[in-house]
Amino acid sequence: MQTLDLVLLRSFVVVAEKRSMTVAAQHLHVSQGAVSQQIKRLEDVLGGALFLRDRRGIRLAPLGERLFTKAQQMLTLNQQIWADVKGSTLQxxxxxxxxxxxxxxxxxxxxxxxxxxxxxxxxxxxxxxxxxxxxxxxxxxxxxxxIEEAAAGANGECLMIDRLVWVGASGGAAFLNTPLAVSLVAETCAFREPVIAALEGQDRQWKMVFDNGNLETTRAMVGSDLAVSAWLKSAVPPGLEILSTEANLPDLPPFAISLxxxxxxxxxxxxxxxxxxxxxxxxx
CATH class of the missing domain: 3.40.190.10 (Periplasmic binding protein-like II)
Known part of the structure; x- marks a missing residue:
């Protein structure tokens, strides 16, 4: 009976979802070479290419598109069977x-x-x-x-890479003020140094406000259009919006969410x- 290796299928699914061998390797906590080898082994078993590569990155080939949903289903079923049979006795x-x-x-x-x-x-x-x-x-x-740490110097176990973005009040205009009022949750915030470096690199006048260790205070001040802030794109709270390039604020570096x-x-x-x-x- 022919069988499919669940480890290979999991690597395939993660690569397909992230559209990057590098990012998939970070999520799987293995080297990029190991992920490439796993994909190659699965392609050898199935007899065809699973991904197409071009200047924009990688995307699913026709065979990969046929496999993707079924692979997700197999991985989910495996988890359900494991949970049902083994149960949880952890304390x-x-x-x-x-x-x-x-x-x-x-x-x-x-x-x-x-x-x-x-x-x-x-x-x-x-x-x-x-x-x-x-x-x-x-x-x-x-x-x-x-923890959150700059992707370029991350030392933790990378869970995902996310964009650090400028946020402001929905429909607000605080980004127009000079000096620019910036609110970060705490003085020890991981975003503080890259935010300051980006603003100084743009020769933008700024002042730091409301970094008192209270998330709700920062959210309220930004939501009231009294300041702007920096947030990971995946964690921007309701009521705040990502500022567009029209705000003319400097680009911020990507951040790793690490364990x-x-x-x-x-x-x-x-x-x-x-x-x-x-x-x-x-x-x-």
């Missing part, structure tokens, strides 16, 4: 740190799925700046932390939470 506690701006809609579906599947695990959540959370992990006060783990042997509950995080992001 213990997991201490997770999340930046202020990711603690809402971005992380909520992941934590909801984890808690529902592992009712005996006590999950505690701490919010802070990325710098503060990484320090807590290094001290052993947190088991895991999701950092405490030293030592991770608990089974922490390992399972990491699996849930990867699974959700791979499917999103």
């Amino acid at each position: 213990g506690r997991v201490r997770l740190g999340v930046p202020y701006d990711l603690a809402g809609a971005w992380i909520a579906p992941i934590l909801k799925a984890f808690v529902e599947a592992n009712a005996q695990v006590e999950l505690s959540l701490k919010c802070g700046s990325s710098l503060e959370l990484k320090t807590e992990v290094d001290k052993g006060a947190l088991d895991l932390a999701i 950092v783990r405490s030293k030592g042997t991770a608990s089974a509950a922490a390992v399972e939470l990491v699996r849930h995080i990867h699974e959700h992001l791979d499917q999103s």
Whole structure:
């Protein structure tokens, strides 16, 4: 009986979703060469090319288009069978740190799925700046932390790459003011240095306001058109809008959303939470 390797199928699905071998490798936590080899092995098994490559990147070939939905279904079914047969007997506690701006809609579906599947695990959540959370992990006060760091110098376990964008009030005009009022959640915000560097590189007059460690204050000030802010594109909250190029604000660098783990042997509950995080992001 002929069978398909689920590891190869998972690599194929992630590459198809991300449209990049490099980004897929980051999500799968393997080298780009390993992903390329896995795709080549699957193509050899199926007898044809799964992707077409051009100057814009990669896209699904006809064979890949036929395989994609079925591969997703097989991976989902595998997860369902595993959960039904094995069940969840995990116990213990997991201490997770999340930046202020990711603690809402971005992380909520992941934590909801984890808690529902592992009712005996006590999950505690701490919010802070990325710098503060990484320090807590290094001290052993947190088991895991999701942090934001410039993609060019990222040291954590990359979960995804996202655009750092300027945001303002819907229909607002704060971006026209001189000096430009900028609100970031905290003085230790990971976005602070690249935002300042970008503004100074444009010779734009600016002033920093409302960096008091309170996300709701920053959101309220920006939503009231008293300032602009920088946010990851995937986490821009309702009521704020991404400013277009017509705002004439400088480009901001891409950021990595990364995972950092405490030293030592991770608990089974922490390992399972990491699996849930990867699974959700791979499917999103």
